[in-house]
Amino acid sequence: xxxxxxxxxxxxxxxxxxxxxxxxxxxxxxxxxxxxxxxxxxxxxxxxxxxxxxxxxxxxxxxxxxxxxxxxxxxxxxxxxxxxxxxxxxxxxxxxxxxxxxxxxxxxxxxxxxxxxxxxxxxxxxxxxxxxxxxxxxxxxxxxxxxxxxxxxxxxxxxxxxxxxxxxxxxxxxxxxxxxxxxxxxxxxxxxxxxxxxxxxxxxxxxxxxxxxxxxxxxxxxxxxxxxxxxxxxxxxxxxxxxxxxxxxxxxxxxxxxxxxxxxxxxxxxxxxxxxxxxxxxxxxxxxxxxxxxxxxxxxxxxxx
Numbered sequence: 001x002x003x004x005x006x007x008x009x010x011x012x013x014x015x016x017x018x019x020x021x022x023x024x025x026x027x028x029x030x031x032x033x034x035x036x037x038x039x040x041x042x043x044x045x046x047x048x049x050x051x052x053x054x055x056x057x058x059x060x061x062x063x064x065x066x067x068x069x070x071x072x073x074x075x076x077x078x079x080x081x082x083x084x085x086x087x088x089x090x091x092x093x094x095x096x097x098x099x100x101x102x103x104x105x106x107x108x109x110x111x112x113x114x115x116x117x118x119x120x121x122x123x124x125x126x127x128x129x130x131x132x133x134x135x136x137x138x139x140x141x142x143x144x145x146x147x148x149x150x151x152x153x154x155x156x157x158x159x160x161x162x163x164x165x166x167x168x169x170x171x172x173x174x175x176x177x178x179x180x181x182x183x184x185x186x187x188x189x190x191x192x193x194x195x196x197x198x199x200x201x202x203x204x205x206x207x208x209x210x211x212x213x214x215x216x217x218x219x220x221x222x223x224x225x226x227x228x229x230x231x232x233x234x235x236x237x238x239x240x241x242x243x244x245x246x247x248x249x250x251x252x253x254x255x256x257x258x259x260x261x262x263x264x265x266x267x268x269x270x271x272x273x274x275x276x277x278x279x280x281x282x283x284x285x286x287x288x289x290x291x292x293x294x295x296x297x298x299x300x301x302x303x304x305x
Contacts, residue, residue, distance in 0.1 A: 003075055005039045006068045008032055009047065013065045016055045091282050094122045094141045096131040099225060101144035101270055103245040104297055105161050109289040119282045127198065128273075135275050141283055142274040144290075146199065154275050158287070160294035161270040165241040167257040168233050176255040183263050187213035190220035190238040192229050205265055206241070230254055243268060245297065270294075 012021040012032070022029040040047050047061035057065060093113070097106055113119040126134065128145030135143055135155055147157060167186055169175050175185065187210040196203045196219075203217075210217040220238045223229045226249060229240045234253030247256065259266075272290055274283065 001039065001042055003072070005035050006072055008035045009039055010065065010068050010072060012036065012048070012055070013057055013061065013068075016057075018055065091117070091119045092122060093119055093282055093286055094124070094139065096124045096126045096134055096140045096143040096145075098128060098131075098145045098270075099125065100146070100163075100243055100245070100268070103243065103248070105245070105270060105290065105293055106144055108293045109286060112289045112293075113282070113286045117282060117285045119286065131273060135273060138275075138278075141278060142272055142286065144270060144272055147269055147271045148201075149273065154277065155273050156276040157271050157273050158291075159269045159271045160290045161245075161297060163268050163270065164244045164262060165259065165266060165268070166244050166247070167259055168230060168240045168242050168254050169257060170233055170236045170239075171253050171255050172236070173239070173255070175257060179258060180260045181257045182261070183209055183259055183266070184213040186239060186241075186259070187215040187217075190218045192221045192223065192232045192238040192240045193219050194224055194229070195222045198224065199268075202268060209263055209266060227251070 008021070008025065011024060012018065015021050015024070018029050018032055022032040025032065036048065043064070045060040045064075046058050047064055049056045049058055095106075095110075110121055114121070124134070124140070126143070128143070128147075128149065131140060131143030131145050132149055132152065132155060134140040136152070147159060149155065149157065167175075167181050169189075175181050191206075193203075207217040221232050223232060226242060226246060229242065230249070230251035232238065233240050234251050242256075250256070272287060274287075
């Protein structure tokens with residue numbers, strides 16, 4: 001049994017006229033007759049009563065008509081879903097990101113791409129180095145992470161956001177009554193930080209600033225995720241430095257302080273990485289959204305090509 005036979009049968013059952021049915025199908029009437037006869041032979045029942053003047057459904061034909069029509073509807077739904085999946089695939093971006101990208105830049109860019117460009121996303125949280133490997137292997141379309149990366153002729157990189165840091169202290173800390181703090185005051189404290197391997201260049205900058213203030217950079221606890229760092233600060237185990245873009249994230253028991261005057265070299269960059277050979281229209285549009293949002297939100301003025 002073929003879908004064409006079912007379509008022939010359903011239309012004939014609706015019009016009950018071989019000539020009209022053949023005309024609507026765009027086939028010769030003898031071909032229609034052979035198709036119906038073959039269908040009846042395959043299922044072993046007579047579906048139509050035929051006379052020289054009239055065509056009518058048999059009881060078996062009426063029962064088969066109900067189910068055949070549903071089968072054809074299911075076929076149409078299957079075709080539509082397959083076409084929809086293909087359309088989504090054409091507009092799919094496999095996006096890798098570090099947690100810092102999820103504060104503001106990435107959510108806004110995804111929302112714009114989804115609503116304006118009908119783009120769909122497959123998201124994967126990963127470190128910058130992991131993203132570069134995934135890009136090399138063709139498992140990502142774009143990554144959002146922290147430069148610099150090892151030289152790679154295939155991977156293109158653009159910095160879209162430069163952010164500063166705030167200090168986070170326990171709410172009962174002696175600095176908590178203030179809204180601002182100098183870095184020299186922080187340098188004598190014990191820090192709760194992300195692991196050094198996640199940001200060795202940033203660690204080096206903080207270490208140098210502490211040394212310039214006359215203190216050793218003392219890390220008492222390490223935690224990969226911002227929320228964990230904040231919970232540890234709330235427990236009174238130390239202070240932390242967190243990105244200013246994360247200001248919407250608050251844990252009870254902590255106080256956020258602005259660092260003033262702000263150290264010139266203490267900043268963090270967020271960049272997009274992609275394989276230049278795989279750049280396409282949805283990816284181009286997403287990168288444009290990143291660029292526009294980065295210009296609006298960056299805390300340090302930079303030139304973006």
